[in-house]
Amino acid sequence: MPETMTIDLKREICPDPLIQAQETMKNASSGDIYIIVVDYPLAVENIARWAESEGDDVRVEQMGSEWNIRITKA
């Protein structure tokens, strides 16, 4: 059963957003949805591109100076 999880990485700075996202998603199964919340502009792209390179589906939504990165595990 796919799960939806929200990971709040606001206030974290490089390299933590990427490394914590990778750590949390290590045991993800196909179809799981992760919503990663960051407020660090660069981290949006780090995490999104890493997930893209894993073949996952990635969507990004900006809400003021915060971003939701929605990753559906391939």
Place this chain on the structure above:
Amino acid sequence: MLKTLALGLPVGLLFGYALQRGRFCMYSAFRDLFFARDFTLFRAYIMALFVQMAIIHGLDAAGYLTVRPFGFTWLAAIVGGLIFGAGISLAGGCASGNWYRIGEGMVGSILAVLGYGLGVSATFWGPLNPLSTYLRAFRAPSALGSLQGLTGLPKWTAVIALILGFGGVCLARSPRPKVFTGWPWTKAGVVIGLIAALAWIASAGVGRNFGMSFTGPSGMIIRYVTTGQESSLSWDSWMIIGVPMGAFISAAWSNEFKWRAPAPDRMAKQLVGGLMMGFGAATAGGCNIGHSLTGLAALSTTSLLATIFIILGSWLGTYIFFMRR
């Protein structure tokens, strides 16, 4: 002083604006090669390097600029590069990365930049100077100090070989990442390369034969504030002051400015990282900008060596300080 300000500050404003739009952090560029298998920012860096390289060597050939490599201080480049590289992981960004993030409202970057300036001052004029002087005494023959001297190729062949060989592979095989909240990497690379070339031209106006640099001015500003010595307010000091201002304009414009700070222990690490960056870069003779962007474009062997060890140091620092927890 007015002329130095007028030629320096606008270049810094443009640079800060472009760094923020391009999310151009070289710590991230170097780290993601290994830890995210993502070459996007690294490609932007290579693009910026080659755009600048083509322009400055063209202007040098035409007699408008003087582009010369550094002396070949190989041990200082290796040790300083490694310490600087490990420092940027703790500081949460490279030299230019932390300077521009102040303009995004990142309080931790203020600490990193203060540590960086203090580290540079302590190394140039303070108690760390003997160690740095010792390391800088190891020199290889200056004929090997330029990449054309090292490879035995004529300069233009070296420039073209670099651009076509390394650049061609790097750019042609690029995937098309979908997610860009700022500028795509190609635009970031070209714009930053143009500004880096503009830095050479603007600073030639005050008789300075170099391009963009961050290490010297980070220390100079500390020296000016603490001693009042006006000569410390050089072209690059004014340029660097423009960087957070330009980034602020960009961040405010796109609704990305927000005062924010990481946890207290993370900020303490940023200060320590800044101090390491200061000692490392002052010893190596440059940071990710002075060496990796400017010195390498001037075809310095020392800059290539320093860049390799900055990259290795950033991987090592990321692993030791963040992955092993």
